[in-house]
Amino acid sequence: MVIEIIDIFLSGLLMGGIYALIAVGLSMxxxxxxxxxxxxxxxxxxxxxxxxxxxxxxNINPLLTLVxxxxxxxxxxxxxxxxxxxxxxxxxxxxxxxxxxxxxASFGLLFVIQNMAILIWGASIKGYSYLAFPVxxxxxxxxxxxxxxxxxxxxxxxxxxxxxxxxxxxxxxxAAAQDPDAxxxxxxxxxxxxxxxxxxxxxxxxxxxxxxxxxxxxxxxxGLEYTLIAIIVVVLGGLGSIPGSFIGxxxxxxxxxxxxxxxxxxxxxxxxxxxxxxxxxxxxxxxGR
Amino acid sequence: xxxxxxxxxxYGKVQSLWDLSLKVEEAEIVALVxxxxxxxxxxxNTICGLMSPASGSVSFLGRRIDGLTPHSIVEMGLSHIPESxxxxxxxxxxxxxxxxxxxxxxxxxxxxxLKQVFQIFPRLEERExxxxxxxxxxxxxxxxxxxxxxxxxxxxxFDEPSYGLxxxxxxxxxxxxxxxxEHGITVLLVEQNVRHTLEIAxxxxxxxxxxxxxxxxxxxxxxxxxxxKAYLGL
Numbered sequence: 001m002v003i004e005i006i007d008i009f010l011s012g013l014l015m016g017g018i019y020a021l022i023a024v025g026l027s028m029x030x031x032x033x034x035x036x037x038x039x040x041x042x043x044x045x046x047x048x049x050x051x052x053x054x055x056x057x058x059n060i061n062p063l064l065t066l067v068x069x070x071x072x073x074x075x076x077x078x079x080x081x082x083x084x085x086x087x088x089x090x091x092x093x094x095x096x097x098x099x100x101x102x103x104x105a106s107f108g109l110l111f112v113i114q115n116m117a118i119l120i121w122g123a124s125i126k127g128y129s130y131l132a133f134p135v136x137x138x139x140x141x142x143x144x145x146x147x148x149x150x151x152x153x154x155x156x157x158x159x160x161x162x163x164x165x166x167x168x169x170x171x172x173x174x175a176a177a178q179d180p181d182a183x184x185x186x187x188x189x190x191x192x193x194x195x196x197x198x199x200x201x202x203x204x205x206x207x208x209x210x211x212x213x214x215x216x217x218x219x220x221x222x223g224l225e226y227t228l229i230a231i232i233v234v235v236l237g238g239l240g241s242i243p244g245s246f247i248g249x250x251x252x253x254x255x256x257x258x259x260x261x262x263x264x265x266x267x268x269x270x271x272x273x274x275x276x277x278x279x280x281x282x283x284x285x286x287x288g289r
Numbered sequence: 290x291x292x293x294x295x296x297x298x299x300y301g302k303v304q305s306l307w308d309l310s311l312k313v314e315e316a317e318i319v320a321l322v323x324x325x326x327x328x329x330x331x332x333x334n335t336i337c338g339l340m341s342p343a344s345g346s347v348s349f350l351g352r353r354i355d356g357l358t359p360h361s362i363v364e365m366g367l368s369h370i371p372e373s374x375x376x377x378x379x380x381x382x383x384x385x386x387x388x389x390x391x392x393x394x395x396x397x398x399x400x401x402x403l404k405q406v407f408q409i410f411p412r413l414e415e416r417e418x419x420x421x422x423x424x425x426x427x428x429x430x431x432x433x434x435x436x437x438x439x440x441x442x443x444x445x446x447f448d449e450p451s452y453g454l455x456x457x458x459x460x461x462x463x464x465x466x467x468x469x470x471e472h473g474i475t476v477l478l479v480e481q482n483v484r485h486t487l488e489i490a491x492x493x494x495x496x497x498x499x500x501x502x503x504x505x506x507x508x509x510x511x512x513x514x515x516x517x518k519a520y521l522g523l
Binding site for chain 2: 183
């Protein structure tokens with residue numbers, strides 16, 4: 001019984017780490033850049049395929065891929081915002097019209113990226129084996145790669161939080177999230193910062209994809225499920241709150257593993273139930289205002 | 290130092306500024322007074338880069354700045370303290386002040402500037418670690434003013450700094466604005482509190498329906514029949 005509880009708790013944390021990472025990424029894109037990026041999961045998928053390809057064809061260590069994948073995704077996200085979302089922002093005149101139009105554009109992006117991935121990698125399920133040896137933790141056995149995933153998810157999230165809390169650029173990002181015009185008056189180049197935030201969101205997704213690929217299957221259509229989870233976590237944690245997304249990720253991971261222990265097919269149902277209840281009872285989330 | 294020539298600006302499709310010209314010389318306190326909706330805020334937003342004029346020119350320190358983005362205008366030494374302060378609610382008082390020193394040249398000296406700002410606003414030092422959202426209205430205004438000074442500006446523009454404050458705090462705000470002369474900071478002050486404003490202003494402009502209707506020294510305008518009748522209720 002005790003072992004079962006530890007098992008449920010740990011697998012919740014292991015999943016929660018990934019949820020936290022992808023939700024923090026979406027939180028950057030929606031909370032600051034105001035783009036509800038429905039194609040968030042596609043960036044996770046790209047990160048996963050990127051890692052799979054490098055491991056399968058070049059034998060590059062997935063943990064090393066983190067260092068390559070992060071900057072590449074950051075750049076892709078940055079350029080995407082500078083071109084696509086910037087022109088939507090100008091043509092829609094900002095505000096609610098921009099939020100609607102940019103979400104539609106990201107739907108388009110979802111299909112473009114997904115189909116490009118099918119063209120490049122094919123539609124079949126892929127995977128590889130890395131650090132798959134079992135680790136015994138107090139009677140509960142997990143593959144080592146799951147633990148490494150959690151460790152890196154936490155390290156990346158905490159490092160990112162410190163970046164936002166301590167550095168000059170991080171403070172500029174927080175200021176831009178709270179009042180973009182006032183941040184501009186302080187000397188912050190708003191267009192750069194919004195693009196950077198979108199890029200950072202894509203980077204988090206890419207890193208999550210790299211970590212996921214070590215223990216989960218990789219396929220071009222894997223993204224949407226993660227996007228939905230990220231949206232739920234962001235709402236759970238409170239819109240625009242980075243610590244909220246982080247904590248929310250772990251809460252959702254734990255809920256998922258508790259429900260899976262009872263009936264594995266019900267975990268997604270539980271997520272959506274939670275989402276609906278949350279919107280009805282506390283739409284501001286745990287740390288939102 | 291700051292010169293506006295024949296500015297025309299639109300708010301949506303409605304013209305809100307008509308052929309406006311204005312000059313602020315180094316070390317002056319220049320005031321812009323007028324009723325609600327006269328175009329005062331539009332004018333300041335046009336200067337600081339939040340809006341662009343449809344025609345006319347804005348120059349600061351001899352360089353054209355109309356059409357530049359707000360961040361590059363701040364970097365030149367023109368600080369704008371917007372209406373109702375607009376402090377960052379979820380940042381601490383100290384973080385808000387640090388944001389004010391965002392331009393590189395100011396960031397390098399931020400500890401030193403912070404000391405000077407704390408001297409002007411001792412209240413902010415007491416509240417250093419508090420979130421800005423928890424401050425009172427007066428404290429928020431002080432924070433906005435302190436934050437505006439953190440970029441070490443040559444010229445400061447204030448948009449109704451005394452709005453909504455208790456009478457005692459109103460006096461305090463005017464005293465502080467007046468004291469900026471000693472720090473070598475030029476001021477362009479927008480206010481509805483016409484009497485106090487004209488008392489500290491070297492020169493003033495009266496704006497009505499987007500047009501300049503009167504211009505003169507603070508003392509002259511205080512004595513003018515027009516101002517007395519329209520704004521001082523005498």
